[in-house]
Amino acid sequence: MIQRTAHCEETMDYELYYWPGFPGRGEFIRLALEAGDADYIDIGNASPEGAEAVVALLQGGQDGHPHFAPPLLKAGGLTLSHVANILFWLGPRLNLVPDDDESRQWANGLQLTVTDFTAEVHDLHHPLGPSLYYEEQKAEARRRADAFIDARLPRFLHYFEQALTHNAKNGDYLVGRRLSYVDLSLFHMVQGLRYALPNAMAASEASVPRVIALHDSVRELPLIDEYLTSERRLPFGETGIFRHYPALDMA
Amino acid sequence: MIQRTAHCEETMDYELYYWPGFPGRGEFIRLALEAGDADYIDIGNASPEGAEAVVALLQGGQDGHPHFAPPLLKAGGLTLSHVANILFWLGPRLNLVPDDDESRQWANGLQLTVTDFTAEVHDLHHPLGPSLYYEEQKAEARRRADAFIDARLPRFLHYFEQALTHNAKNGDYLVGRRLSYVDLSLFHMVQGLRYALPNAMAASEASVPRVIALHDSVRELPLIDEYLTSERRLPFGETGIFRHYPALDMA
Incomplete structure (x- = not known):
């Protein structure tokens, strides 16, 4: 041997x-x-x-x-x-979606709505596109943020509330009976929006209780809790999607 | 019986x-x-x-x-x-993508770049988002269109040119050796951009010959030719993604 x-x-x-x-x-x-x-x-x-x-x-x-x-x-x-x-x-x-095709396609559709939601949050501070700095488009950003807070933020949040209500017979998740990657992404949207638009979110959360309950339950997952309190978790700031420019939030 | x-x-x-x-x-x-x-x-x-x-x-x-x-x-x-x-x-x-997982994921990634490209073309005329009419955001649209034509249009077109160059050893398609749904989508981007921004496209096309050659070969497919000349093909206009507002095109 x-x-x-x-x-x-x-x-x-x-x-x-x-x-x-x-x-x-x-x-x-x-x-x-x-x-x-x-x-x-x-x-x-x-x-x-x-x-x-x-x-x-x-x-x-x-x-x-x-x-x-x-x-x-x-x-x-x-x-x-x-x-x-x-x-x-x-x-x-990673065992983060049911493994039948139908569930995977449904999860993918939800995730692509998260993609669109993310793009609109990004464009709050970049209404003229990603090739100019925020400082070059502050007036336009103010107008876009108003329209987003009035119409689009509630529309997206209520859509996910509706999807959670539809799946409530199975549990408190978006897809099937267990946590999926889409739940994690929606958790992150809530985290990011609370950072970027605290006033608008404070005014919105009561109307989407299932979304907030899902956020809270993801926050308590042991592996997520360990991650969020580790150095691997990077802070929000003035780069990336979620930026806190007070001029763009609700008064 | x-x-x-x-x-x-x-x-x-x-x-x-x-x-x-x-x-x-x-x-x-x-x-x-x-x-x-x-x-x-x-x-x-x-x-x-x-x-x-x-x-x-x-x-x-x-x-x-x-x-x-x-x-x-x-x-x-x-x-x-x-x-x-x-x-x-x-x-x-529909036999419009190779059926191995690797090719399907690569095609999906390319298609998601088409999705992003589409969203940016839409936002040319809706820089303040989809909840306001174009007429309420014409000045912002003019600024966004300038930035799009200067920076984003060439970036997207050259990306697809690069992807076609990378795959040239296999053929004149984006994925593998045969026509895929991503080729059809890129064909549609060229059709739509020629309608919406004819001057900007006229100035761009020479620098992306593989993209244009792909467009031309899709245009000649018998089933596509039959479709494009049928009543099922709806005309571009002032609704949807691709709109021809001369104020937004290159001078």
């Missing part, structure tokens, strides 16, 4: 590639990896060369595919981009 | 639910159904009650799931929403 001497190289199952220093769209992936107790490394934040590694992978990884924007997830030979696409793939692997 | 007398009811494999009268986001689904030679009915345009049927299905179909916005696709007992989600599901059924 030959005794093998292995060079033990530490390899992670998953590598997340996202810009360092702020939660951004990477956070939807981090929450799934954390709640799924996955073995992963957050490349962007793991070393001073993190951002360069993100840029390099955008230009093409092992499979050579170019990607438009992070977050990216590397798993084995595969590199995936777009939050909903990554979560669609990760969901069954 | 008992002879069965069947009441022959004509049933379609697929029902598309989208607002009547304009191409909108429904067009990405129509193009796949047409290129895949699918047996489908466009419910929104099939009768004067089409729009009511769309509203009713948004509130919950057979499975009861509420949906945020059309397009919706009904197939058997399933109701799906969001363009990319519908195409992910339809793709293998």
Whole structure:
């Protein structure tokens, strides 16, 4: 019998590639990896060369595919981009979605509504698009924020309230009988909106009790609690999707 | 032996639910159904009650799931929403994507970049969001269009050019060796942008020859040619994503 001497190289199952220093769209992936107790490394934040590694992978990884924007997830030979696409793939692997096709497609549809919601929250401070700074579009941002708070914020929140009501026969989750990655993403929307628009959210929450109850139950999950109180959780700030500009909130 | 007398009811494999009268986001689904030679009915345009049927299905179909916005696709007992989600599901059924998981995830990532591109084109005329009319945001639209034409239009077009270059060893398509639903969607982006921003597109096309060649080859597909010259193809206008407001185009 030959005794093998292995060079033990530490390899992670998953590598997340996202810009360092702020939660951004990477956070939807981090929450799934954390709640799924996955073995992963957050490349962007793991070393001073993190951002360069993100840029390099955008230009093409092992499979050579170019990607438009992070977050990216590397798993084995595969590199995936777009939050909903990554979560669609990760969901069954982390036991964060029922594994039948119908549930997966329903979860994906809900996640794509989260994507749209996220884009509209981003455009609060970037109504003229991502190629100009907020400071170049403050007047327009004020008008967009009014319209968002009046019409779009309630519309999105009530949609998720309706989806939770529809699924209430199964439990307090969006999809089926257990926690899914979509619940984690909706939790993050509530967290981010409370940071960005505290007055508007304070005025809205009473009308969407199921959304808030889901947020609260995700907040108490042991793995999520451990994550949120760790150094891996990056603070909100003036970069990324959720920014607290008091001029944009309700008076 | 008992002879069965069947009441022959004509049933379609697929029902598309989208607002009547304009191409909108429904067009990405129509193009796949047409290129895949699918047996489908466009419910929104099939009768004067089409729009009511769309509203009713948004509130919950057979499975009861509420949906945020059309397009919706009904197939058997399933109701799906969001363009990319519908195409992910339809793709293998219409032979419009390779059927391995890796290709499907790559196609889905590309389609989600089309989704983002579409949203930015829409926001050209709605920089303050979808809850106000264009006429209420014309000045902001002019600024957003400038930024889009300067920075975002070339960025998106060059990204797809890069993806086509990457795949050129396999053929003139975005995914693998054959036509996929993502090619049809990119074709539609070129068609829509030529309508909405003819000057900006005239100035851009020479720098993205593979994108234009793909557009031209899709245009010549017999099933697509038949569709585009049929009454089923709805004209662009002042509703939906692609609108020709000369004030927003390059001078």
